[in-house]
Amino acid sequence: MNHPKVLVLRAAGVNCELETAGAFAAVGGKPELVHISELRGGKKRLMDYAVLAIPGGFSYGDDVGAGKVLANQIRHTLTDLRQFVRLGRPVIGICNGFQALVKSGILPHSNACDQTASFTVNDSGRFEARWTHLRLNIQSSCLFFKGLPEMIELPVAHGEGKLVLKSPRHLEDLKKNKSIALQYVTEDGKLLGYPHNPNGSIFNIAGLTNPEGNVLGLMPHPERFVAVQQHPNWTRQTYRKQAIGLEMFRNAVIHAR
């Protein structure tokens, strides 16, 4: 069996790297924790890996803005990231990793890699951790979602997760390009406000993908739902769901194989 190499990016303040690597390992990937200084120094090369994962955390303390410093580091250090994306290799940015992908112009996709979206403080004004119901956009070509049900649950944990767009027309672009990967919804699938939409993101957007579907950025944490016991209701008799987060990592590994 082929075990695709997964680069799990580390930097000061990244703190979800072990569970992210653990998720990839559980589905047959070969994760490697790589500090951004190793890429900068040329000791490691991005193009030697089949998958890139940018885990959650508080990279560089989220000073200046969530993921902003890491985004600049990515622009200047991971100069072959655009090439990596163009080759169709899977890239996933979770929480802080998603914020960095947006602030480095990788998501939403634009030909010039311009930044057209950003994040601001949750409407509640506070960091909040809670489980959310999510609807996957089954019309998107996102490779991470293959075979997944439309309605899933994952936890979020962030203080600056409200997605904002440069202008209203960008929302139309996102819809047209099928770039909205997943949205916060109620248990029965409605687009409602807080606390269902935990941060006040525009159009309840929880994650974005690119038109090709090989890049996924999302605020919820799929790596925190790779075993049934991680769901808040697993002790209830009525709970019979699978650990859906794990399937996203499996799809990436299968695709890279």
Add this chain to the structure above:
Amino acid sequence: MSSSVAEHPAASDDFSIVGKSVKELRALGDHRHLSLNDAEWAAVQAHFKLLKREPSLAEIETIAQTWSEHCKHKIFTSPIRYTEGRKTRTIKNLFQETIVAATEALQKPWCLSVFEDNAGVISFGKKWALAFKAETHNPPSALEPYGGAATGVGGVVRDILGCGLGAKPVLNTDVFCFGRPDYKGFLPEGAHHPVRTLRGVVAGVRDYGNRMGIPTAGGGIWFDDDYRLNPLVFCGTVGLLPQWAVKKEVKPGDLIVAAGGRTGRDGLHGATFSSAVLGADAPSSAVQIGHAIIEKRVLDALLRARDRRLYRSVTDCGAGGFSSAVGELAARCGARVRLEAAPLKVSDLESWEIWLSESQERMVLAVPAKNLKALEAVFAAEGCETAVIGEFTRTGRLEVLHHANAVVDLDMKFLHKGLPRIEREAVWNAPSATKPSGGADKKLSQALKEAVGHLNVCSREWVIRQYDHEVQGGTVIKPLQGVRHDGPGDACVIWPHTATGDMDDFSGFSVAHGLNPEYGRFDPYWMALACVDEALRNLTCVGADPSRAALLDNFCWASPEDPKQLGALVRAAEGCRDAAKGFAAPFISGKDSLYNQSKDEKGRELPIPGTLLISAIATIPDTRKALTMDFKGPGNALYLIGRTNDEMGGSLYHRLLGRAGGEVPKVCPVTALDGFKSLHAAILKGLVLSAHDLSDGGLAVAATEMGFSGEFGCLVDLDEMPRDPRIYSNETLLFSESPSRILIEIKPEDEGSFLRHFGKAAKAAAVRRIGQTTANPIFKVVGLDGSTILEESLRELKEGWQKTLPAMLA
């Protein structure tokens, strides 16, 4: 030392004490916030008289810090003349005779390191170990709530990093005691309103813990106006380390390497300041400034270096900074330090400031010279600064130089053993038993609503949501439970295997707390037993093994110079000893914070209520068998474990009515432990659907919480409760806080095996079916006379339970 260096500290830094009067020395000490008492000054004076020289400022500061209450816990280890009633006896060393004695008597082979290191260590499976420590950061949190609480978290996390050869933090816990947020009285100058303290402390804990990537998933808050001037902030951390890394040693010749943050002027006199009574003149420089990302870098680098075995020992710079860290590591050999090598935040620091600064995020390592290059490379790769600031010697002396000037040259023996022991007086008079009196009865429905919405019972969701309680992916039983993820769990369960890398291992651990200062107002002895009981029954409720529980003690008390306060402290410590022995649960670490009192708005001393926090940790063989407290379905049987007695003293119900007196709840550890162990075995057999402990508000509050969290109702018949037959009051049965009781839910088809499993205990009527769950979310109670005495909508009760805290903070 090279020959060009002066033999003893330079005269310019002299701090003249020889020949000074007691009064002059006191003034000198007050001026510099040294917190040395007369006997200690006399010992210092005598020592330098013998040396025929004056001490340097840095030496005096080093001694004051090393001998501070914060570092030496001298009250707990000094002789006490204890008078109880008409009997007087001498306690040579309270700590040894209570806490340590219990642990030694129990001789648990799974205790790997107790009371020695920065944390207590127990084994976890064959290869791993868990380090657990809780400490307070009270005075800093009173002065500057955000910074004080944040550095409280940072400090205890560093204790875990500096335990053994370093452990990976996998859980943070936080327990607070605050004044009531609706406090409307006056406050003296410099004191913050409880709302400001609460908001600041929660934000500080949140920002530091979340940034470090450590789940904050356990804790609690207790509100009482006597904490308004001296809030308590207890920070706890559990760390995971391989068993080979539990032991550490320093060898002469090893290099002293400082790693992490730089040294600045922040946090001077933290150790000595925590040993004094807090007032408006407290130095602002005593509060440190935290930076979580620097500590995260230290964590990442340190564990990488540990696994490559690049250093022989490590400890954190806490109170007392380098002085304390180097002093401790070198206690058995000696050390020579060169202060000019320490990386600084500002260049104009004086020698003693560099040596004593409590700047955060710093660790001190003992590194064999041959490993230095490799170690430096590991830290540099993480963007973490290191500096060689000296070496360990075999001289038995602590030598500190700054630009070739000797600033400290002290004998280690004097420093660590020279502290004079002063005998203190302690008095305890058992309160005479009184019948409950005062306060008018309330309608049951009204009493229940008020109990559920009471500040010490109501939902803590506003706080808990702000903590990332699931980072690291190991929180399999969460602090908020039930259908809508908002019910009050008894404890969290952590499955720490993203850190071990073995995701097929389902073992885990749980941490729970016990705290009830209200009982301490009646009798601190029974408070201690109740706290241990509460912590252990919480652990049992989530499926942890009560026979594998280890304890931490944290005493927060007012001034021990008051014999009554010290007497109460002795009483509490003896309660801890008897609880540990009775429950066969050893103490593995602990801390105390004394002098928690301040002058109130009228200039009178306001002491905090004597407060004991028991933190308990227990392993769980299979986390897939863990439980939550929410009702799981309709038509299930409800069983109550444990007997209900008429002991309403200090209960929430009495406080609601404004009633005084009564008996404080009394624990029988042997009976309690039997119940917990049997329940644990039943849980492992899969016979139990949910379990919730009865604490504040008794059965009424516990059943309500289980109901609204699971969105099912229940019908309870009070006449079925295992109880003292002399109880004729429905109120007592509903609201009594008799300890050791747990309410559990069982499928009807499992009742037979459950009762057979309990066997004798069931026959002895300590385990009885008291009702059942219902589909309708209504809490219905049948009283002793067979009539329905209570029928309340759980939805409405939940609303009341949820709105208290947000409404007060809005």
